[in-house]
Amino acid sequence: MADLYGSYSELAAAETEGVDYERRQVLVAGATWCSLAVHGGGIEGGSGKAARAVGAGLMSHYEFAGLKPSGNADLHVTSTNFDEPVGEGIVRASRHCLSFHGCTGTTGLAETAVGGLDVDLVARVTGRLRSAGFSVVTAPSEIAGTHPANICNKTLASAGVQLELSRAQREAFFPGGDLTRAMRDSGRRTETFHAYVAAVRAAFQDRGRVSSDGRLVISG
Template structure:
């Protein structure tokens, strides 16, 4: 069925705000993610409630909610034509967007059709939902969210995630399957609602930011890892261009302590180039093992993120790098061998500013999507507040609170 209105602008010229619809938004200082529902209220019932709960002080939130007694679907404006300015302002300034929707789906089948151009985040969410027992399918073309004009893809990365939740799934979020406004406004939710939201949030909770208020001081975030072999990946970047001297961002493995470990390091240089190296620290002395021969085309910019994958197997160390929003390259950028450190140890990150750096401080280092790819059961102790959480094979690993922290 075609939309009654061609855009929000068209809708606003014919409908009365506060009578037919409401616009709800909650900005969150320093948030880099947003959670939106442009078909909330009675349009696609349950989508707004899920988007609101997932945001909950962690992400910027927006909802366009139909509040008519009947006929709310008349307020549906397709994602590629949604030009409401508050929503645009929120999404345009976010790195990642979760856009919650509803669709009919097969009768009685609770499922999520995942789409959007942010395929890395969509894959993490899909894995988390599947592990939590939810059915996830690849979205059909008409609801796959892959159009560049889709509001979810208007982020700083030019990509977002679209979660299309079937009618049966959304009904399972409320007691008795009741999607009425009275039930939704009552605040009552089923355990299924919270299980779904928490699974989605697990893709968000493995990010962190480190505020660096001084030069030449290392900030570490580490967790135990029971095997000497490891395969870790994370996106990383800084909020400023490097001035005077580089910003150094690392993945760390076989960490016995901060003086004994292996490192895959990005140097964000003052000419905006990037240098990827493999390094070791032994008895507090750091030395270079190998340098990637080709990082041409990778340009550092404030807020731009780059993925690094770091693998150690036996005596072989290797790493690769690629820009967030692009495909992981098939080949390793740098490989070497070393036998200085052979025992299992922690995994994690290290952030440090060059002693020559003259940036106005602090410089904030961001890490996103930290994950240990090797299948293994593990217990993770978060160094921030001491909570112990157990992650299954391939699960994202939370290293830091999703907020600015000085470690």
């Protein structure tokens, strides 16, 4: 289904900030990485919480969050058209970007489709997640995150990483698989959530190498 809005400016002209959506940022002084969720809040539930936890203290964080009681899908602006100036500015000032999204995926299958133009970091994130026991697949073309205009690729290196978390994977982050706003805002998280966040954060300081199959091989 096509997006209702073709850009942030179109969305902002029709929706009310603070009622329908919020723009959230947490800047980390001296950070050269950023972690973001441009479809956070109720748009792709759980993606914003994952992005913020991964970035905490290590990376600057940005989230565009849907606040509507229903119909948050209307606030989805695809990543190649996402031009909100605060988020775009954070990415353009960063060397590396981790962009978190939610996809439907296969019912009941918890997995992450990883893509983007930062091929080294794609391999490192993939390796860390697999080593922690998470299912990771190469992102199919429709969610590959390889278009230069994708928000994740607007870094100083013109490359970033896009993580598409299936609904089952995001449900596994919250007690009872509850993706409602009440649960997301409650602060309650599962051990799966904490393990996932730790695995992605490990890629930040990863000094290992990655084998041809994408698995992490520790060296030195």
